[in-house]
Amino acid sequence: MALPDQRQLQTINEIAEALCDVERRRLLFLCESLDTDNSVGSLKAMLKSKVMCYERGDLFLKELMLQLRRFDILRKVFKTSKEELERNLTCRQVLPRFRILMANIGEDLVNEDLDNVKFLLTSTLPREKVEKSKNFLDVIIELEKLDIVSPERVDFVENCLQNIGRLDLAKKVTAYKMSVVTSEQHSSQQQKCRAPRPFPPSNSCHPLQQTRRGQSPHSATGIIPAPVYREQNCQSHLDCYKFNTNPRGVCVIIDCVGNDGDADVFWSHCWTDECQLEQGHHRSIYLKALTDALHKGQRRKTHLVAVHTEVNGAIFEHNKRNPGANYHIDLKHTLRKDLYLQ
Known part of the structure; x- marks a missing residue:
């Protein structure tokens, strides 16, 4: 989409300035950003770039506030309620389910759980990476960088949670994993029964518009x-x-x-x-x-x-x-x- 309009820019400014350090860090994770700079200025710039990618940028921002449980911002800035937004998101969720799941698990882990997870990772991640991980989301990001964990591969996270005795959270990962498999099977079946119809290429292709000078x-x-x-x-x-x-x-x-x-x-x-x-x-x-x-x-x-x-x-x-x-x-x-x- 085009650049955010003035109203969206004002909304982004209000959101970024209202969030605390922990909330900004969680928001970066939900937005699939690996940036470690969670300052207000950096967050504003990131949100502006994200809103450009969505036809309904406001819905994207609203869902972020829902996942951060900042219902006060939903009411004050977006003039909507948690219940109304949840109804609107029933069939048009914007944020990736994998990142929502990981963020929610991070919220449910206590300090002792996090220490146990980090201990299990001493043979997987470099020591300095483990020590610098302040929360569960930092751990997931490092595992993503090594391609050990991804939206399609969550076995490692599932095993870690089982090993530290958090079977309640491991079950959530199992349920997510099964939903991914079901979705892939559904997609495969859909491809078998579809009837693709190729359309001939257009006789002419429109070149790019004249760009800025220089x-x-x-x-x-x-x-x-x-x-x-x-x-x-x-x-x-x-x-x-x-x-x-x-x-x-x-x-x-x-x-x-x-x-x-x-x-x-x-x-x-x-x-x-x-x-x-x-x-x-x-x-x-x-x-x-x-x-x-x-x-x-x-x-x-x-x-x-x-x-x-x-x-x-x-x-x-x-x-x-x-x-x-x-x-x-x-x-x-x-x-x-x-x-x-x-």
Whole structure:
């Protein structure tokens, strides 16, 4: 989506300034950020980049407040109640279930539990990493970095909780794990009974609009449309698109026109100063982040908007570390359903 409007910016400022240090740390985790800087300024910048990725940015912010149990902010800033928001989120939850589960487990662990978990990890994580982990979410982030834990792999967490005697929490992980398996089986069955209908590529591809003076977009001269399939209804409750990928260039235009004649657009555009591109050693941070996120999203069955959220985070981190070599990113979409890579 486009940049947050003035009202959303004001809302983000009010949220960031109202949260304590622990709440800001938990919010960063829920937003899939690995940033250790949980200052108010850093949180504001992160939330701005996240809101850009959602057509309904307000709903994203409201769900964050719900998970933080800041019902006072829901009432004061968003003029809604916990009960009303929960009804609205019944079929359109935004935040990843895995991160919600881990954050809730972290809330339920007492200090003794955390010490026992850290003791179990002495042979898995470097000692300094274990000592620097102040809470359960810090531990999960370190395990994620080693690819030991992910939304699809929670056995390690389940075993840890069983070993420290927190069988109540281990059962929650087991239930989550079973729901992931059920979802994958449902998706597999859905693919077997669907009837994909390829749409011919458009006769013409619209080039990128004229960019700012002295800046160059990350796009190739030749733009090759990729075949896209829209999911036929197969008695499925999953509200999503699926499409097959055939990437053959730096820039791919996806022309997705449904049976109802409405076009759904997902547009990601990144640009940087031309002087950067002219450097012989230059390697595009955007293309690297996009490639990594797409591969990971395909493997983990993550929908495309969430994939691009990770790209936004990588660009944000790069810009913070390299203020003189900034990238600018713009995301727009009109997706009404989730879109998954196959």
